[in-house]
Amino acid sequence: MRQSATFAGMVGLIAALLCGLTFSHRARVEIGRRQLRYLKVRKLTGLAGAAGISIFAVSFPWRVTASSERLSKESAYTAWCMVVPPLVVRSGVTYMKANLDAPLDQWQIEKGPDGTPIVYISNELCEKSRAPLAKTAIDTLRKAPKDMEQTPSRMDTLQWTFSLEMANAKCIETNDPRLGRDTPRL
Incomplete structure (x- = not known):
């Protein structure tokens, strides 16, 4: 589960970066050369980025199992x-x-x-x-x-x-x- 969440997060991050790039003139020209519509690319990469990052955020182990790294008993951290x-x-x-x-x-x-x-x-x-x-x-x-x-x-x-x-x-x-x-x- 953790690996798929990490993968979704990476895909989401890459898609979000691509979405951000569609705001630059140079990227829009490159998208046009590939006979794609930059607004569609922006919309699809934005959706993929939001979905991937959301899956990562929801699935990331904000709750940690006891088998993970343990801190010393004198630690100031409270679980x-x-x-x-x-x-x-x-x-x-x-x-x-x-x-x-x-x-x-x-x-x-x-x-x-x-x-x-x-x-x-x-x-x-x-x-x-x-x-x-x-x-x-x-x-x-x-x-x-x-x-x-x-x-x-x-x-x-x-x-x-x-x-x-x-x-x-x-x-x-x-x-x-x-x-x-x-x-x-x-």
Whole structure:
């Protein structure tokens, strides 16, 4: 994903430069010699530049996985991660209710597709990622059965389980001592 985003960014940058060149008289003459219309070239390269740079900006790892370069523990940099609460367990049965009273070291750190924890470089980026997920989760939970909290968690209730977790997710500093020792760092 990162490589395709970088490629799109490079294509976008080149297209944006070509678009900028169409404003010079010499470039317009060269475009005309190739029997092209400079306004069409300007428009197409401008669109390609905007699209490529946008893809790069959206896909660039502004959020960094924990497997990336780590800084020392004494570092002044603070990383953030999104954590979700565990579900309530009674008599060995997991129920469809978030355990918001559980200590933070029992909360799960959200992980990426490759299984590494997702680490954000700022609280703002973490919140920007969390907010739409929480909104979607809350909308999904509105359609849930009323007695959901009394229902044991099963495979057919995974949609509600995920929604419960995401509706109660928090962004927290990775150096928070309540998370435990094995927390991701930048």
